[in-house]
Amino acid sequence: MTAASGVKKVLIVGGGFSGMTAAIEFQRAGFQVDLVEIDPNWRSYGAGISLHGATMRVMQRIGIFERYLKVGAATHGLEMRSPVDDSIIVSIPTLSVGEGLPGGGGVLRPVLAELMRDAVRATDTTVRLGHTFSSMQDGPDGVRVAFTNGQSATYGLVVGADGLYSAVRKVAFPDAPAPRYMGQAVWRAVVPRPKGVDRPVMWISGKLKAGLNLVSDTEVYLFLMENRATNDFVDPCTFVDTLSDLLGNFPSPILSGVRAGLGAESRIIFRPLEQFLLPRPWHRGRIVLIGDAVHATTPHLAAGACIGVEDAVVLAECVAQSDSLTQALDTFQDRRWERCRMVVENSGRLGEIEVAGGDQQEHAQIMQVSMKALAEAI
Numbered sequence: 001m002t003a004a005s006g007v008k009k010v011l012i013v014g015g016g017f018s019g020m021t022a023a024i025e026f027q028r029a030g031f032q033v034d035l036v037e038i039d040p041n042w043r044s045y046g047a048g049i050s051l052h053g054a055t056m057r058v059m060q061r062i063g064i065f066e067r068y069l070k071v072g073a074a075t076h077g078l079e080m081r082s083p084v085d086d087s088i089i090v091s092i093p094t095l096s097v098g099e100g101l102p103g104g105g106g107v108l109r110p111v112l113a114e115l116m117r118d119a120v121r122a123t124d125t126t127v128r129l130g131h132t133f134s135s136m137q138d139g140p141d142g143v144r145v146a147f148t149n150g151q152s153a154t155y156g157l158v159v160g161a162d163g164l165y166s167a168v169r170k171v172a173f174p175d176a177p178a179p180r181y182m183g184q185a186v187w188r189a190v191v192p193r194p195k196g197v198d199r200p201v202m203w204i205s206g207k208l209k210a211g212l213n214l215v216s217d218t219e220v221y222l223f224l225m226e227n228r229a230t231n232d233f234v235d236p237c238t239f240v241d242t243l244s245d246l247l248g249n250f251p252s253p254i255l256s257g258v259r260a261g262l263g264a265e266s267r268i269i270f271r272p273l274e275q276f277l278l279p280r281p282w283h284r285g286r287i288v289l290i291g292d293a294v295h296a297t298t299p300h301l302a303a304g305a306c307i308g309v310e311d312a313v314v315l316a317e318c319v320a321q322s323d324s325l326t327q328a329l330d331t332f333q334d335r336r337w338e339r340c341r342m343v344v345e346n347s348g349r350l351g352e353i354e355v356a357g358g359d360q361q362e363h364a365q366i367m368q369v370s371m372k373a374l375a376e377a378i
Contacts, residue, residue: 007156007319008032011145013133013168015042018291018308019161020116024062025316026159027123034155035120036147040130044113047188047267048221050200050213050302051105053097054374058309060101064115071115072107073214075199080364083205083250092368095375104200104302106213106221108190132162136171138285157319158287161312164276166293172284179274181231182298182348183355186273187224187243189266190215194254205250207357212258213302222258222266223299227355231272239268273298273351277344280337283329290315295340300350301370303343310378311336339378346370 010026012019015037027033051072059065076096080089094103120127131148142154160168164179194212197220202211210224224246234242240262247259262268276296282289291308315332322328346366353363 007325009142009153009155010034010157010159010319011036011143011153011155012159012161014160014162014166014291014293015039015117015127015129016044016161016163016291016308017113017116017305018293018312019159020113020120021058021062021309021312022159022161022290022316023120023125023127024116024123025312026319027125029316029320031316031320033123033125034128034153035125036128036132038130038132042117042127042129044110045269046109047190047269048106048213048215048219049109049112049305050221050299051107052303052306052371052374053094053101053103054303054378055306055309056101056105057097058306058313060098061313062116062119064119065101067115068105068107068112071111071216072105073216074102074105075214076103078104078200078202080202080204081252081254083203083252083255086252086254090364092364092371094371097375097377106200106215108215108219108221132167136168136287138287143286156286157325159315160287160289160293161291161308162293164274164292164296166289168287169278169289169293172287172289173278176278177276179276179296182273182275182351183227183229184225184273184298184351185228185231186271186299187222187226187239187246188269188271189222189243189262190219191222191258191261191266193218193220194257197254201254203250203252203255204354204360207354208246208249209354210247210250210255212254225273225300225351225354228272234270236270239270240264240266243268275344275348277341280333281329282333282336286325288315288329288332295344297344298347298351300347300354301343301367301374303347303370303374306374307336307340307343310339314378335378339373342370342373
């Protein structure tokens with residue numbers, strides 16, 4: 001297919017959630033699609049991932065939602081609880097974005113990645129693993145791309161879906177600002193599901209925030225955010241003891257039980273939190289950025305993956321329907337800017353409130369407003 005925009009062949013750099021969704025959407029729209037992923041095993045690292053109903057909407061669109069329900073969790077609403085006795089302080093509703101879709105949910109990150117890899121493999125997408133590009137030259141007839149395996153090809157469109165430290169962004173926007181460390185870090189782990197936890201739950205104790213979300217019938221995803229003035233290395237050998245000490249700040253019976261069960265099998269991960277929002281434009285010539293490559297958010301709204309996969313849907317739709325590629329990329333940017341800006345900036349504000357020990361009412365209000373906005377159509 002050659003779209004009205006003149007694009008026939010699309011290269012997607014990066015095989016994460018955004019890149020995989022883009023491959024599925026472009027290929028189903030009739031484009032020739034190559035996806036290049038530097039990891040030869042196409043792995044997805046991490047513990048659990050919390051999902052919005054809006055993410056479920058995309059999962060339904062790309063055909064993996066029914067399979068997801070068999071391996072992940074579907075939930076409605078979330079609760080803020082007392083860090084002392086687990087009493088409910090406030091319940092925040094999550095809105096359904098479509099018939100049969102829950103307000104939210106969670107799943108192990110590698111499990112979701114496998115569902116999406118299977119969906120990519122079910123298309124005619126050419127997946128190239130274990131290498132990436134070495135150079136890109138954008139010209140009037142396309143982007144000439146040389147790969148690290150010695151091959152080369154020309155594409156009507158290159159999609160940079162290669163994450164926070166995007167190599168494609170360095171080519172298209174060499175003067176782009178660097179990601180900003182936010183003064184917080186997050187600990188994540190996978191633990192057995194405590195009795196009485198049937199939806200996402202959060203606790204705030206001083207300047208620490210912890211939470212649980214279901215990722216299957218038997219397991220939950222634990223996260224804990226702490227303030228760290230500097231982005232320093234933490235030895236993985238200390239992960240269990242450090243996370244256990246942090247959880248000790250919560251007398252909560254539920255979290256005390258989680259703490260007692262921590263061990264080497266808990267799949268603990270530590271990550272400093274960084275934020276990035278590229279000022280417009282998000283495209284240069286025939287090269288465009290999506291996902292964390294253009295708007296990396298902290299996890300306070302659990303919406304980073306959500307807005308990334310939405311990018312892929314909107315981009316493919318715009319390129320397939322527009323009369324020119326420039327028009328398509330401008331329309332994509334216009335449709336995505338405000339929603340993605342809201343997620344990045346509201347997430348950052350939630351982090352600022354937590355770092356400062358600020359107004360919890362403002363914190364809850366931002367959560368409610370943001371969830372309502374995320375339920376709106378894209």
